[in-house]
Amino acid sequence: xxxxxxxxxxxxxxxxxxxxxxxxxxxxxxxxxxxxxxxxxxxxxxxxxxxxxxxxxxxxxxxxxxxxxxxxxxxxxxxxxxxxxxxxxxxxxxxxxxxxxxxxxxxxxxxxxxxxxxxxxxxxxxxxxxxxxxxxxxxxxxxxxxxxxxxxxxxxxxxxxxxxxxxxxxxxxxxxxxxxxxxxxxxxxxxxxxxxxxxx
Amino acid sequence: xxxxxxxxxxxxxxxxxxxxxxxxxxxxxxxxxxxxxxxxxxxxxxxxxxxxxxxxxxxxxxxxxxxxxxxxxxxxxxxxxxxxxxxxxxxxxxxxxxxxxxxxxxxxxxxxxxxxxxxxxxxxxxxxxxxxxxxxxxxxxxxxxxxxxxxxxxxxxxxxxxxxxxxxxxxxxxxxxxxxxxxxxxxxxxxxxxxxxxxx
DNA sequence: GCGATATTGTATCAATCGGTACAGAGTTTA
DNA sequence: TAAACTCTGTACCGATTGATACAATATCGC
Numbered sequence: 001x002x003x004x005x006x007x008x009x010x011x012x013x014x015x016x017x018x019x020x021x022x023x024x025x026x027x028x029x030x031x032x033x034x035x036x037x038x039x040x041x042x043x044x045x046x047x048x049x050x051x052x053x054x055x056x057x058x059x060x061x062x063x064x065x066x067x068x069x070x071x072x073x074x075x076x077x078x079x080x081x082x083x084x085x086x087x088x089x090x091x092x093x094x095x096x097x098x099x100x101x102x103x104x105x106x107x108x109x110x111x112x113x114x115x116x117x118x119x120x121x122x123x124x125x126x127x128x129x130x131x132x133x134x135x136x137x138x139x140x141x142x143x144x145x146x147x148x149x150x151x152x153x154x155x156x157x158x159x160x161x162x163x164x165x166x167x168x169x170x171x172x173x174x175x176x177x178x179x180x181x182x183x184x185x186x187x188x189x190x191x192x193x194x195x196x197x198x199x200x
Numbered sequence: 201x202x203x204x205x206x207x208x209x210x211x212x213x214x215x216x217x218x219x220x221x222x223x224x225x226x227x228x229x230x231x232x233x234x235x236x237x238x239x240x241x242x243x244x245x246x247x248x249x250x251x252x253x254x255x256x257x258x259x260x261x262x263x264x265x266x267x268x269x270x271x272x273x274x275x276x277x278x279x280x281x282x283x284x285x286x287x288x289x290x291x292x293x294x295x296x297x298x299x300x301x302x303x304x305x306x307x308x309x310x311x312x313x314x315x316x317x318x319x320x321x322x323x324x325x326x327x328x329x330x331x332x333x334x335x336x337x338x339x340x341x342x343x344x345x346x347x348x349x350x351x352x353x354x355x356x357x358x359x360x361x362x363x364x365x366x367x368x369x370x371x372x373x374x375x376x377x378x379x380x381x382x383x384x385x386x387x388x389x390x391x392x393x394x395x396x397x398x399x400x
Numbered sequence: 401g402c403g404a405t406a407t408t409g410t411a412t413c414a415a416t417c418g419g420t421a422c423a424g425a426g427t428t429t430a
Numbered sequence: 431t432a433a434a435c436t437c438t439g440t441a442c443c444g445a446t447t448g449a450t451a452c453a454a455t456a457t458c459g460c
Contacts, residue, residue, distance in 0.1 A: 040408095
């Protein structure tokens, strides 16, 4: 009885929100049922693997989003630092200015990391790699590029944690503008020198 | 039948580990029983409030630790930056160089935050406040001190998240040495100027 | 219109959840 | 020694967990 044919693509964002709110263990099938409006039958039809497959699908979806709006722009970096700016925009949007947590980071802090180990690790390796490749295209040396990339990604993750803890998105906003200031969009030589100085 | 009289103080670190590994919802009484070796009877004898009281006690214990080894040293800052260095030492020890997660941060990323809202918020406000007070004693202006404090605390939290995700403590270590480099222990004027430069 | 397929709700399963009750063994106090 | 108190193990509670089975219905290809 498919009244409104539900698309898997429409369900996944809802699933993502449930996992974000309650974590992997706290996201029970009852809660998922409430939020998606889908009965157990439908849920197991779309995700025969049950909860684990749901979470895996969410992680795949997140990966696709970041590939499109974060990693891909970084790959197109032209040396002006524009892609860094675009990335910070995308990230600010994605994390709702600190109101939305990073599901991958949240999974990493519990034993859900062991369940989705490769997906979790890949998320961050791809992010840091894409970022440091862009920085190298901006003229940074290899070691500096990696250090600065790690610095940026950890700063964003930490900002999410502290913002949530204090229930104050301003912490996230301040972190983002601090990162932005490290990479002035105008590409004069000082831009990189400044970031190199703050890198170590 | 009290064979070995268990002390609440001995149980709490074990409880902390269980919560760290599995999160609040994932820390079931069976798992707590397994790890502590205490039956339900004993557990509810020590913590009549059940799981919630166990977690609250753990948070209180963590708060006490940080008060002693992090907040208190910062309060004794003499202008040389020595207390910052001591804090970074203590934090590195506490988080096992990135192998041990921050339970407060982990709680903050799920709905456990709503349950322990004030404890979670206080942990970070006290940390940031103590740190910025120390920075002011080192000569920083109010706004700079707050910005740098937020920067440091978020960097530490982010480093824990990324270290766990990549299963690579080196990320944590690098972040800590980067923070250390921002605050050279030797107190010449350049030290603070440098940190002010990187602050915004 | 007819059969195949896709989607759904309900009922049900064993296992486990957090929590309670309580008797009994040990220790301390009187 | 006797009563009071502290600690512990076991059994048990109703509720909920993730998962399965399956019949019923709607949609689509023909």
